[in-house]
Amino acid sequence: MNRYEVHCGVDDEIRNVLKGISTDKYIDYIAGKGEKITHDLEQDRYYINTFFPSFPGKHWDVYMAGLKKVGEGKRVPFQTDLVVTGRCHCDCWHCFRAKYSDSNELGIETIRQIIGDLEKLGNSVVGITGGEPMLRKDIVDIIKMIPDSMEGQIYTTGININDEFVEKIKGTSLRRCIISLDHYDEEVVCKTRNSKRAFSDVINAVAALKKGNIYVSLTICINKDIITLDDLFKYVEFAKELGVNEIRMVSTISQGKLEGKNFAKDHLYAMKIIREVKKKTSNDPSYPAIVNFGEIESARYLGCGAGVNYISVNADGSVTPCVSVPLSFGNVNEDTFENIYNDMGRFFPKASCSCVGMATDLIRKKMNIETENPPFDKETSIEIISKCLCSMRSSDFFEKACK
Ligand SMILES: C[S@@+](CC[C@H](N)C(=O)[O-])C[C@H]1O[C@@H](n2cnc3c(N)ncnc32)[C@H](O)[C@@H]1O
Ligand code: SF4
Secondary structure, eight states: OOSEEEESSOOHHHHHHHBTTBOHHHHHHHHHHTOOEEEETTTTEEEOOTTSOOBSSHHHHHHHHHHHHHHTTOOOOSEEEEEEEOOOSOOOTTOTTTTSOSSOBOOHHHHHHHHHHHHHHTOOEEEEEESOGGGOTTHHHHHHTOOTTSEEEEEEOOTTOSHHHHHHHTTSSEEEEEEEOOOSOHHHHHHHHTOTTHHHHHHHHHHHHHHTTOEEEEEEEEOTTTOOHHHHHHHHHHHHHHTOSEEEEEEOOSSGGGTTOOOHHHHHHHHHHHHHHHHHHTTOTTSOEEEEHHHHTSTTTTOBOBTTTEEEEOTTSBEESBTTBOOOOOBTTTSOHHHHHHHGGGTOOSOBSSOHHHHHHHHHHHTTOOOSSSSOOHHHHHHHHHTOOGGGSOOHHHHHTOO
16 A cells, blocks of 8 residues: 555645644645645655644644744744764765864763753754764664654664664654765765765665655755756656655755855756756656755745754754854853853844855855864854844745744
8 A cells, every 4th residue: 555645735635634733824825835745644644845844743733833933023943953973974075064073972961951942942843963863873862852842854874774773763753864865876876975885875774764654855965067957857766766755956055075166057057957857746746745945945935044943053062053054152061052042042033035054154255264163163153143134034934924
C-alpha cells in the first residue's frame, strides 16, 4: 500500500483538516501558494513542506499561537536550529561553514536547557544540524529531548542513518530528515563532497527512513557549473524513483569556501531552472514536492525571519540570527538562551522581507571586517547590525497570514 497521498494544493480535504486548528487567513494564504501537501496515511499527518510544521499536533497549536502573537507585534521563534557539532567527515566544495572551528560541540545539558527555554518562548520547530550531526554518539539522546510541543528535523549527509537508528527514533518528535544530495551522478557527488561514501550514504539513509515511514526531503545546492536544466530534470526523476517526499532547491551562498564570489547571475539561473521544473511537476502527485528557497525567502512569501522567528545556536554556544549569518549576540554557556533571544529584540524587532545574511555581509565588507574565526564577537556583530535596515518592511506572509 502507498503510505502517502499527495494533494496538489489545498483541496476540500485539506481545508477541512485545517479548519478548527488554523485561522481562515492562514488557510487562505497557504491555499494561494499552491504547494503540494503530502498526507501520511499511516500516521494521518499532513506535510506542507519543511518550512512549515506538519499538522495536526501540539506543535501545530504552538505554531498557530505563535503566529497570533506575531500578529499582535510580539517576537516568537518559530524555528531554531542547533549546530550540535562542528565536526564533519566531508570537505564540500561549497561549505559555508569552512571557516568555523570544527572542534566545538554543544553539551547535552546545554541542549536540554536551550530546549527548555524554547518551550517557554513558544518555538515550534527545532532543527538539528552541524557540521554532521549524525557523527555524535549521543544523537538519539538529543533527538529524544525534543518535546511534543515541537517538531524535530535533522539536516544531514545521511551518514549512520540505518534501520537501527530509525527504529530508535520511532515515536519521537523527529519526523523529518533533510538529506543533502547535489546530483544524481555518484561521481559528481563524491568529488564535490570530497568523500567516497557521500552518495551511498544518501541512498542507504533514504531506504532506511522510507522503511521507517519518516518524511524525507533531499536538498540540492544549484550552481550552473554543476547542474544544467536537463540535469535538474534528471535529478527530479531520480528523486522520484528514490521515493522521497520533497526536494529543497537552494542556490549558493557566498560564504566559507565560496566567500568573495558573486553569485547574482547563478542565483537568477537557479531560480529560472527551478521554476521550470516546478511548473512541470507541480500538478503531478507522483513527483516529490519542490521547495524553491529563493521564492520562499522572497518578500512575496515568507521573507527572512533571521533573529526573530528563526534563530540558531552555533556549536560553540554562540547565538546567531541564522546558521549562515556569522553574527553573535551572546553565548548559552554564559547566559540563558531566553535572555539572549529577548535581548536580540533590540536589533531584530520584526522579520525582514529580504535576506539578513546578504545585507549584513555587504555592511561587513564596507567596514573591512575580516571573516576569519566566525562568528564575530558581540561588539562587532552589534556594530554591523546597527547599520542594517533589514527590518523595515515585513514579507507578504506576515502581512496576510498573521494579522
Ligand atoms: C552546513 S550543512 C550541515 C548538515 C550536513 N553536514 C549536510 O551537509 O547536509 C547544511 C546544508 O547547507 C548546504 N550548504 C553548505 N554550504 C553552502 C553554500 N555555500 N551555499 C548553499 N548551501 C550550502 C549543504 O549542502 C547542506 O545541505
Ligand atoms: S556542507 Fe555539510 S557535509 Fe559538507 S563540509 Fe559542510 S557541514 Fe560537512
